[in-house]
Amino acid sequence: MSASANLLPATACATGPGMSGAHHDHHHGHREMIQPRGLAFPVAVVLNLAFVIAEIAAGMISGSMALLADAGHNFSDVLSLLLAWGASMLAARPPSARFTYGLKSSSILAAIANAGLLWVALGAILVETIRRLTDPSPVAGMMMMAVAGVGIAVNGACAFLFAKGRQQDLNLRAAFQHLLADAAVSAGVVLAGFLVFMTGARWIDPVTSLVITGVIAWGSWSLLRDAVKMGLLAVPDGIDESTVRSFLAAQPGVSAVHDLHIWPMSTTETALTAHLVMPGGHPGDMFLHELAHELEHDFGIGHATVQVETRGGAECALEADAVV
Numbered sequence: 001m002s003a004s005a006n007l008l009p010a011t012a013c014a015t016g017p018g019m020s021g022a023h024h025d026h027h028h029g030h031r032e033m034i035q036p037r038g039l040a041f042p043v044a045v046v047l048n049l050a051f052v053i054a055e056i057a058a059g060m061i062s063g064s065m066a067l068l069a070d071a072g073h074n075f076s077d078v079l080s081l082l083l084a085w086g087a088s089m090l091a092a093r094p095p096s097a098r099f100t101y102g103l104k105s106s107s108i109l110a111a112i113a114n115a116g117l118l119w120v121a122l123g124a125i126l127v128e129t130i131r132r133l134t135d136p137s138p139v140a141g142m143m144m145m146a147v148a149g150v151g152i153a154v155n156g157a158c159a160f161l162f163a164k165g166r167q168q169d170l171n172l173r174a175a176f177q178h179l180l181a182d183a184a185v186s187a188g189v190v191l192a193g194f195l196v197f198m199t200g201a202r203w204i205d206p207v208t209s210l211v212i213t214g215v216i217a218w219g220s221w222s223l224l225r226d227a228v229k230m231g232l233l234a235v236p237d238g239i240d241e242s243t244v245r246s247f248l249a250a251q252p253g254v255s256a257v258h259d260l261h262i263w264p265m266s267t268t269e270t271a272l273t274a275h276l277v278m279p280g281g282h283p284g285d286m287f288l289h290e291l292a293h294e295l296e297h298d299f300g301i302g303h304a305t306v307q308v309e310t311r312g313g314a315e316c317a318l319e320a321d322a323v324v
Contacts, residue, residue, distance in 0.1 A: 040161040041085040044179070048078045051154045058147040062140035064193075065132045067147060069125045069209040070185055073216055074151075076121040077178045080114040084175055087111075091266050104266035108230045111267055114174055115224035118216070126213050132206035139205045141197030144189055151186030155179045174223050181219050185212050233263040236270050239299055244272070247298070251291065253278045259318040262301065271303040275316060282308050 052074045059067035087110035090103040159179035162172050192208035195201070226237065235241050241262060248257045256277040265271045272295060288306055295301040309316055 041081060041088075044158040044161055044175070045078060045081050045085070047154050047158055048074055048081065048179075051151060052078060055147055055151065058143055062143040062147075063205075064139050064144045064189075065129055065206050065209045067144055067189060069129060069212050070148070070151065070182070070189055072121050072125045073118075073178075073185070073212070074155075074182055076118050077175070077182065079117055080178060081175055083110040083113055083117075084172065101265060104269060107267040108227070108264060111174065111223075111227035112231050115220065115227045118178070118220050119224065122213055122217055122220075125209065129206050129209040129213060132209070133203070136202030136206060139193075139196050139202060141193045141195075144193030144196065144205075148186040148189035148193060151189070152183050155182035155186060159183060177219060177223065181216060185215065188212060188215075230264045230267065235262045236264050236300075239270065239301070244295075244299055244301075247294075248274055248276060248291075251276070251287075253280045253283055255279055258316065259307075265303060269303060270299075270301045271305075272301045273305045273307070275307045275309055275318065277309050277311060279311055281310055 052071050055067055055071035055074065058064070059071055084107075087107040090106040093103050095102040156179075159176055159182075162176040162179065188208060188211065192204055195204050230236070239262060241260070244262060245257055245260055248254065248260070254276050257274060258277070259273065259275040261273045263271055288308075291306060292304045295304045
């Protein structure tokens with residue numbers, strides 16, 4: 001950890017003998033960028049891409065819109081995995097003079113792109129499904145069942161690769177949920193194939209595709225919402241701003257807290273900046289070290305920058321809540 005004086009420029013908040021700041025960056029394992037170990041990403045990408053090619057071929061041969069719908073979603077998952085993989089590598093790069101936070105926020109951009117990509121794929125599938133509902137085509141039920149059965153195994157195995165890190169990283173959570181949903185959808189296609197084989201009813205296939213599209217849209221809405229919130233630098237889920245503010249205000253010697261900001265640096269890391277008014281004088285580096293530790297331990301905020309103001313004749317230009 002490090003401490004330095006007068007972190008904020010005079011144009012933002014007047015500095016002087018009565019004002020100083022300190023920055024602390026805690027790096028505990030459970031808050032760092034969580035990445036699947038070994039060959040998880042490449043294995044998942046190769047397996048899913050091979051299955052997508054097989055599923056598209058089988059869907060065209062069998063005439064199954066349900067298989068093609070599932071293939072479209074699986075292909076969007078391949079692109080999502082590639083985006084998440086690339087973002088995890090970019091986020092691991094060290095800071096530079098131009099990118100002083102490094103490229104950590106690339107994981108947020110990847111999450112937004114993944115969510116948007118999925119909904120574009122769903123739209124394309126929905127259009128074709130509606131067309132098939134008005135003009136059902138003959139379907140080979142046995143082929144549907146065989147290919148979808150393989151899909152259950154492939155997607156289930158790939159989902160297992162991302163199970164460990166899904167609680168800490170939105171991108172890994174998206175990959176896990178998409179792959180697990182794919183396995184469930186494949187099970188639905190197996191059932192649809194069986195019903196088509198037993199009854200010969202053509203409408204079962206496009207209706208199954210419609211149900212698949214609805215289930216995926218419902219399950220992915222929270223991912224889209226969370227990705228957009230991160231892109232807008234909202235306070236991360238699991239952290240209550242008023243609780244953090246009360247915690248800071250309750251510290252010994254603190255009379256007021258202002259210019260408090262809490263935002264995601266990446267899909268796994270959270271940052272905070274705040275001004276603490278302490279009329280009794282600067283409490284010293286040990287106070288700031290302990291404060292940073294408690295913020296990390298109690299709230300999961302591992303990158304805290306605190307400005308201490310003793311009000312030595314200077315008012316902070318950022319005191320008003322409306323000023324950012």
